[in-house]
Amino acid sequence: MDISFIPGVTYRLTEDTMIGNCAFCIGDAVTFSSGGYSPYDDCYIYNFVTATGEKRMCVSQRALTADQIGKFRSDS
Secondary structure, eight states: OOOOOOTTOEEEESSOEEETTEEEOTTOEEEEEEEEEETTTTEEEEEEEETTOOEEEEEESSOOOHHHHTTEEEOO
């Protein structure tokens, strides 16, 4: 089963969590804009936009697990 973020969907954090260099706090609302593996950089990049319009590029050496993605709940 492939569990992943959907571009354009707003998610609310159910727990504090980190994705590489990005810290997210419980209750934060973020919209996923794009992401995936970058062979050029040899890492996974996840792009979000916060409720205030701030763009956040989160870089991780490993793909997110289902448990990590599960901390993001769709607002819809």
